[in-house]
Amino acid sequence: MNFKLKDIGPQLMTVIAVVLVFGFFTYNAQVNMENRGIDFGYGFLSQESSFDVQFSLIEYDGSHSYFRAYLVGLLNTILVSVIGIIFATILGVIVGIARLSPNYLINKFAAFYVEFFRNIPLLLQIFFWYFAALRALPLPQDAEPMFGISFLTIKGLYVPAFIWQNFNIFFYSVVAAIIAIIVIRIHAKKLQESQGKQTPVLLISIGLILILPLLSFLIGGVRLSFEVPVLKQLATTSFIYEGGVSLPPELIALALSLSLYTATFIAECVRAGIQGVGKGQKEAAASIGLTPNQVLKLVVMPQALRIIIPPTTNQYLNLTKNSSLAAAIAYPDLVLVFAGTALMQTGKAIEIVSITMFTYLSLSISISILMNWYNKKIAITEK
Amino acid sequence: MSKINFLKPDKSNLYTFLYLGSFLFFISVLDVLLNSFFDLNITGFLPSFLSFLLPLILGFIGLYFIRIELSGIKQLDLLNKHINTNNFNAILSLLIIFIILKSIPPIASWFFVDASFAGDSKDVCTGSGACWTYIKVWMRRFMYGMYPNGEQWRINLSFIALALLGSVGYFATDKFKKYLTLYYVVIYPFIAFLFIFFFISGGPVFFDFSYGIIAAILSIIIGFFIPSKFKFYYFLIVPLALYILLKYFIFYEELIELGKLDGLNWVETGAWGGLSLTFIISFFCLIFCFPIGMAFALGRRSGFPLIRYISIGFIEFWRGVPLITVLFMSAVMFPMFLPADFFIDKLVRCIIAISLFEAAYVAEVIRGGLQALPRGQYEAAKSLGMGYWRMHIFVILPQALKLVIPGIANTFLALVKDTPLIFVVGLLEIVGMLNLAKTNPEWLGFAMEGYVFAAIIFWIICYAMSKYSYNLEQKYKTDR
Numbered sequence: 001m002n003f004k005l006k007d008i009g010p011q012l013m014t015v016i017a018v019v020l021v022f023g024f025f026t027y028n029a030q031v032n033m034e035n036r037g038i039d040f041g042y043g044f045l046s047q048e049s050s051f052d053v054q055f056s057l058i059e060y061d062g063s064h065s066y067f068r069a070y071l072v073g074l075l076n077t078i079l080v081s082v083i084g085i086i087f088a089t090i091l092g093v094i095v096g097i098a099r100l101s102p103n104y105l106i107n108k109f110a111a112f113y114v115e116f117f118r119n120i121p122l123l124l125q126i127f128f129w130y131f132a133a134l135r136a137l138p139l140p141q142d143a144e145p146m147f148g149i150s151f152l153t154i155k156g157l158y159v160p161a162f163i164w165q166n167f168n169i170f171f172y173s174v175v176a177a178i179i180a181i182i183v184i185r186i187h188a189k190k191l192q193e194s195q196g197k198q199t200p201v202l203l204i205s206i207g208l209i210l211i212l213p214l215l216s217f218l219i220g221g222v223r224l225s226f227e228v229p230v231l232k233q234l235a236t237t238s239f240i241y242e243g244g245v246s247l248p249p250e251l252i253a254l255a256l257s258l259s260l261y262t263a264t265f266i267a268e269c270v271r272a273g274i275q276g277v278g279k280g281q282k283e284a285a286a287s288i289g290l291t292p293n294q295v296l297k298l299v300v301m302p303q304a305l306r307i308i309i310p311p312t313t314n315q316y317l318n319l320t321k322n323s324s325l326a327a328a329i330a331y332p333d334l335v336l337v338f339a340g341t342a343l344m345q346t347g348k349a350i351e352i353v354s355i356t357m358f359t360y361l362s363l364s365i366s367i368s369i370l371m372n373w374y375n376k377k378i379a380i381t382e383k
Numbered sequence: 384m385s386k387i388n389f390l391k392p393d394k395s396n397l398y399t400f401l402y403l404g405s406f407l408f409f410i411s412v413l414d415v416l417l418n419s420f421f422d423l424n425i426t427g428f429l430p431s432f433l434s435f436l437l438p439l440i441l442g443f444i445g446l447y448f449i450r451i452e453l454s455g456i457k458q459l460d461l462l463n464k465h466i467n468t469n470n471f472n473a474i475l476s477l478l479i480i481f482i483i484l485k486s487i488p489p490i491a492s493w494f495f496v497d498a499s500f501a502g503d504s505k506d507v508c509t510g511s512g513a514c515w516t517y518i519k520v521w522m523r524r525f526m527y528g529m530y531p532n533g534e535q536w537r538i539n540l541s542f543i544a545l546a547l548l549g550s551v552g553y554f555a556t557d558k559f560k561k562y563l564t565l566y567y568v569v570i571y572p573f574i575a576f577l578f579i580f581f582f583i584s585g586g587p588v589f590f591d592f593s594y595g596i597i598a599a600i601l602s603i604i605i606g607f608f609i610p611s612k613f614k615f616y617y618f619l620i621v622p623l624a625l626y627i628l629l630k631y632f633i634f635y636e637e638l639i640e641l642g643k644l645d646g647l648n649w650v651e652t653g654a655w656g657g658l659s660l661t662f663i664i665s666f667f668c669l670i671f672c673f674p675i676g677m678a679f680a681l682g683r684r685s686g687f688p689l690i691r692y693i694s695i696g697f698i699e700f701w702r703g704v705p706l707i708t709v710l711f712m713s714a715v716m717f718p719m720f721l722p723a724d725f726f727i728d729k730l731v732r733c734i735i736a737i738s739l740f741e742a743a744y745v746a747e748v749i750r751g752g753l754q755a756l757p758r759g760q761y762e763a764a765k766s767l768g769m770g771y772w773r774m775h776i777f778v779i780l781p782q783a784l785k786l787v788i789p790g791i792a793n794t795f796l797a798l799v800k801d802t803p804l805i806f807v808v809g810l811l812e813i814v815g816m817l818n819l820a821k822t823n824p825e826w827l828g829f830a831m832e833g834y835v836f837a838a839i840i841f842w843i844i845c846y847a848m849s850k851y852s853y854n855l856e857q858k859y860k861t862d863r
Contacts, residue, residue: 011689018693025720032719103472104465105479119845120838121800124814128838131821132831321705328806339711349715353708361703368699 029350042355044346045070051341053332055248066342073337074359080254080333081320087259088319089312092266099271110267118264123325125261130253130329137249140231140239149228155240157247158229165223173216174209181205250331254323262319266312273308274300306378313371317364324360334359392448394455401459404448411442412480419485439477446473505826517829518836521820525813525836528656534648538659541578548574570603572670579663584650598625652730653809658840660812664734665799671738672798673791676745681775683746684753694746701743706801709736714808733805741798748790752783785859792852796845813837 033040045067052062056072057079098110117125135154138144143153150159164170181204188199216222229244277300285299286292326333327340334356343352392400415438417423426434446467454460466476497512500519508514518525527535548571552563577596602622609617655663682694701709713736714729721727756779764774784791803814811819817833820826 007687011687014687014690014693028722029719032723035723101472102465102468103476105476106472109479115846116842119796119800119842119849121803121814121841123803123806124834124837124841127814127818128831128834131818132834135830324705324707325804327707335705335707335711339708343715349719353712353716357704357708357712360705360708361700364703365699 038347040350042351044348044351049342049345051345053337055251055332066346069342070334070338070355073332073334076331076337077320077323077326077333077335080251080258080323080326080331081316083251083255084258084262084319084323085316087255088262088266088315091259091263092312093270095263095267096270096274099267100274114264114267117260122257122261122322123328125257126253126325126329129257130250134249134253140241149226150244151229151241153241154249155246156249157252158241158244159247160226160228161245163225163227166221169220170213170216170222173212173220177209177212180208180212184208248331250326250329253329254326254331258319258322261322262315265315265318269308269311269315272311273304273306276307277303309378310371310375313367317367320363321360389448392451394451394453397451397454397456400448400451401454401456404445407441407445407448409445411438411445411477412484414438414441415481415484419488438481439474442477443470443473446477508829513832513835514829515832517820517826517832521816521826521833524657524820525816525833526657527659528811528816529654530650530656530659531648531654534650537583541582542659542662545575545578575666575670579667583655583663584652595626598622598629601625652728655730656811656813657816658813660805660810661799661802664730664737664802664805664812665795667734668737668741668798669795671734672741672745672794675738675742677749677780679742679746680749680753683750698743698746701740702747706737706740706804707807709740710804710807712736729808730810733808733810737798737801737805741794741801744794744797745791748787748794749783751790752785752787753779755786756783788856788859789852792848792855796848799845799848800841813840 046065048063049066049069050062051069053060053069053072055076057075058068058072060068060072095110095113098106099114101107101110137152137154140151140153140155143151145151150157152158184199184204185201188201191197191199217224227244229241229246232240232242234240281299281303282295285295290298323333324335327336330336339352339356343349346352387396387399392404414425417425424434426437429437447470449459450463450467450473451459452463454463467473493512495512497510498515499508499510499512500515501507502516503520504516505514507516523532523535527538530538552567574596599622602618602625605621606617679694679698682690683698685691685694710733713732717727717732717736760778760782761774764778769778802812805812806815806818814837817830817837821830821833
């Protein structure tokens with residue numbers, strides 16, 4: 001009996017404490033909401049939102065529901081995160097490799113970049129780009145065209161829009177090319193394992209992914225044309241570009257600062273990963289007659305990736321969470337649209353904040369589950 | 384002298400190549416230098432495209448000529464090894480040199496040459512450079528927020544006192560070294576807490592608590608001389624008695640009469656701000672998040688399933704949400720969870736929220752350290768008959784914490800960098816004050832100066848912290 005008490009006692013106490021705290025909070029919340037005449041419920045999601053969002057990927061205006069507003073915010077968050085992740089990865093990998101360069105100048109330059117951008121708060125960087133740097137851009141009427149087709153102005157970046165005809169045929173051709181590449185890769189691997197024959201998979205893949213879409217243009221009836229933005233005068237001093245795709249300056253500032261900031265961390269991950277592969281591994285690979293390219297592809301990278309990928313995924317998650325700083329410069333992301341405007345209008349603090357938190361939570365938990373699965377899959381199985 | 388093949392620089396014509404190469408390299412650097420510093424284009428007679436690329440081409444050929452392996456000249460070999468290993472590296476090196484040369488003049492002119500430092504109004508800022516006058520005029524706001532000018536000595540005094548009290552560790556003799564941990568973990572945060580919440584915020588409460596501080600310090604000092612047998616009873620009775628004695632009998636009448644301490648003015652936390660608020664928030668969150676994080680790290684490794692699941696839930700919840708939503712929660716949702724007549728100050732709510740948030744990260748870092756310890760350490764401690772707490776306090780945690788110094792330093796760095804987010808609840812630390820100053824109609828158009836100023840301050844703080852943590856790491860590095 002004594003033994004059992006020792007086991008259960010601490011747990012029971014903790015659970016009681018947690019339950020008490022939560023009970024206290026819920027009770028107070030109920031009392032407070034009764035006093036203020038607010039009722040709890042998620043029914044407001046289907047009500048008409050009656051506010052506008054300046055930038056949205058899906059069709060949205062005030063007549064749509066709050067749930068639609070939530071989707072708009074979520075999509076904008078995902079958009080800026082994806083843009084940020086792509087650029088941060090490219091920049092991070094380059095800087096990470098540059099930090100390992102034998103060239104003193106490149107090495108120091110990369111180190112300077114990392115130390116500089118890592119030690120300044122992200123919010124400050126966002127403010128800097130949005131309020132100071134991008135404000136120095138020209139007005140629409142004074143903008144110099146870049147490559148003759150896109151315009152970088154104080155009101156945002158205007159790029160030409162693609163106008164597709166028979167887009168689905170083009171899409172199918174790309175999908176077909178990818179499937180064909182996967183099949184060929186599997187086949188080539190089998191061939192190598194059974195007969196030792198090597199097939200130039202890379203060349204075939206590049207050929208396929210170029211030729212199949214090209215065929216879709218030639219015989220599939222796919223047409224592509226560009227809609228170039230054109231300057232239009234609204235009033236005597238007010239100009240605007242029409243046509244094409246316009247990226248608001250908020251998006252540019254946010255994506256720029258997110259990728260510059262996160263790239264420093266990714267660079268450190270990449271550096272640690274490549275440094276983590278033992279020198280003996282490279283020497284051993286070279287001594288059995290692999291070419292430098294093969295050493296990199298077959299020996300160094302698989303081991304380095306094992307070290308690089310988990311912390312890098314963490315950085316992707318951080319970037320996604322940091323994109324919520326968008327609220328500071330009024331980029332309509334999830335926090336601004338939903339936890340900001342919608343909360344002001346409905347006053348449903350508990351519901352809206354909990355939905356917002358739950359969204360981010362499910363995003364990060366699903367990614368970390370994926371990560372754990374991946375880690376288990378690639379972990380070295382020791383005997 | 385053998386025949387010269389200009390496509391293959393070799394050692395036999397070393398000096399020819401060396402002079403030629405250095406000359407070309409020198410010309411290319413000189414061209415860029417003149418171009419950027421004196422706005423002089425010595426290759427202006429060429430077509431613009433060629434004139435633009437000429438330094439790069441000349442420099443590249445120059446570097447190609449001097450790339451001679453094992454030349455026997457020490458400096459040349461060093462140069463080749465470090466910036467000139469192959470064509471690709473040579474081009475990159477040249478580009479970096481040119482970029483640095485090109486960017487020095489505009490940066491220097493913006494920062495110093497064309498900048499205005501003098502005066503105290505916007506009128507002096509007519510040049511094309513930075514307007515540091517703006518920073519000078521707004522300095523007090525950036526440092527202290529809306530804290531009344533006449534009372535700012537309180538913040539200064541508190542910070543100086545806390546810095547002095549914090550540096551005690553460096554001067555402690557061996558005799559007192561063993562009490563240092565206790566001092567830093569328990570007493571120092573407590574004193575800091577009292578200082579900040581009752582000296583900086585002031586008001587009538589300060590009075591009561593000043594007696595409290597005196598009583599506590601006095602009783603602790605006397606406590607050292609009390610035999611350990613009676614210590615428990617001593618600390619039960621004496622501090623309270625001292626407090627009452629001080630408050631009602633010794634100081635009260637006299638001080639009021641002299642008018643020395645007629646209470647400090649109450650400064651509500653909404654008026655706090657600037658860099659001092661950054662320090663206050665970082666300091667408190669740092670103090671609070673560490674023990675909470677440690678508790679949850681131990682909880683996550685606990686043998687009791689319920690405690691473990693609660694800890695996992697806590698950690699994963701806070702790690703999964705962005706800080707900005709946590710602050711939103713503390714601002715709009717948390718008051719709903721408290722009794723109607725119960726009010727918690729905005730700043731306190733903020734500190735609680737950030738502490739809980741960072742505690743989850745600290746917990747994960749510490750867990751990493753706990754997991755990295757070999758099982759033998761646990762087993763050895765247990766075999767000595769140590770219980771759970773003694774084992775962790777004396778054997779496990781000291782080693783685990785040493786291992787995770789870099790991780791904890793990174794978390795604290797992230798904490799300092801996260802403090803600007805408190806603008807969400809309406810508190811304005813330095814970045815918030817910058818945004819406020821920027822919209823002042825008399826000082827429009829100086830956003831850049833403000834952000835650069837804040838960036839420099841934050842950079843110095845964060846860089847110093849990361850270097851300090853690196854030193855700590857080296858100091859406590861134990862060979863394993």
